[in-house]
Amino acid sequence: MPFNALSDVPDEALLVLFANGDAAAAQALTLRLTPRVLGFAVRLLNDHAEAEDVAQEAMLRLWKIAPEWRQNEAKLTTWLYRVVSNLCTDRLRKKRGVGLDQIVEPSDDAPGAAAVMQTKSRVKALQGALEQLPERQKTAVILRHIEGLKNPEIAQIMDIGIEAVESLTARGKRALATLLLGRKDELGFTDDG
Amino acid sequence: MMDNNQTDQGLESELENFFMAERNTAPALSDMLLARIIADAQSQLDTVQPEPPIEETGFFQRLLDGIGGWPSMAGLAAASIVGVWIGYVQPPAVEPFAGYLLSSDAESYLYDVSPASAIFGVEGSS
Structure with a gap:
């Protein structure tokens, strides 16, 4: 064909x-x-x-x-x-056993003014924060918010119930918010609106 | 309550900025990786060949198979030709047998090999 x-x-x-x-x-x-x-x-x-x-x-x-x-x-x-x-x-x-010091972190000298650089540093910051989540939370958050899948499909992939998926993504997002938004000033994010 | 909702919505929106940045950043896809994956698929195709479809056999093919294939068909054809030749040429050696088998003087007998069966043929026995 x-x-x-x-x-x-x-x-x-x-x-x-x-x-x-x-x-x-x-x-x-x-x-x-x-x-x-x-x-x-x-x-x-x-x-x-x-x-x-x-x-x-x-x-x-x-x-x-x-x-x-x-x-x-x-x-x-x-x-x-x-x-x-x-x-x-x-x-x-x-x-x-990989220590937190080996996790990719946003570089301290990331410029905050240019939008492109801000996107890059957001990506780096998110990757660093995702690394700190428990494995199941990380998987659920990635599937829901980055891969864009619906909860029933995530439940099938992770072999858990839909309520468990909701719980994992909610806890994951709370942890991400704490990790990321507490560093806003440090990362130089100015246009978050 | 209202303040909490507004805070949650604010956090959602701030987090969404991070997720969107990540969604728009696709990891680099190398040609080498694609080539490796396609090579794996090809080697899988080479090891597991699909079974050939079963051919539908027609009436004459089944008839030929039934009588033993082409060797038997060759023997049958040869016998038919010899039969026609004998009938046409009528060699002298065949004539005495043919005369005996086909003459009107030949007799045949029909007799009952089971006399016991005659019981059922007796009329007015009761």
Whole structure:
């Protein structure tokens, strides 16, 4: 099937095409899903090289499960987020013991006037603050507020109830507010309105 | 109460600025990573080839399979040709047998091999 013809095909149907030997379907899925998989892994691990390994491993698992994939059973992206979350949890547990001094922090000399620089320092500050959250809170906050998923899907990914998701995101946001907004002056944020 | 709500909304809005900045910052996606992932997919395709579709067999194919395939068909064709040839040429060696088998003098007998069955054929026995 021509590659362009696959742009409107749902993820799950592409996976079935791949399982039937269609290499173009694999290419379409790779280009469509890798940015999301990598982005989520980077946010969870705060390490680009490790996140790339996780993204490759998650996609490899996708290729392997393709022949057994049953349509209408689950959303492909939900399954992938879950795989990435589990792979990152494993890596984080192995790395446990990393001190707070190794966590990426916003640099003290970040200029506060230019909007571009302010965006960069917001991103750095958020990443630093996310690193200080408990793992489950961090995952829930990233899925809800950065990946933009709804609570029922997050519940499926994290294998918990919807109320537990709400509780995790609420506590996570409170902790982030304390960590980030207490440093507003230090980070030089002036246009927060 | 009102003050608390306003504070919460203010915090939400301030946090949203951070989330938005993060959402707009996509991690760099290297061509190398994409190539590695596509290579994995290709090697998976190479190891697990889908089973070939089962071909629909037609009537003549099934008939041919039923009589033993092309070798049997060749034997059948040869026997048919020999039969036609014998009928047409009528070689002298075949004539005595043909005369015996096909003459009107040939007799055949029909007899009952089971006399017990005659019981059912007796009329007015009761």
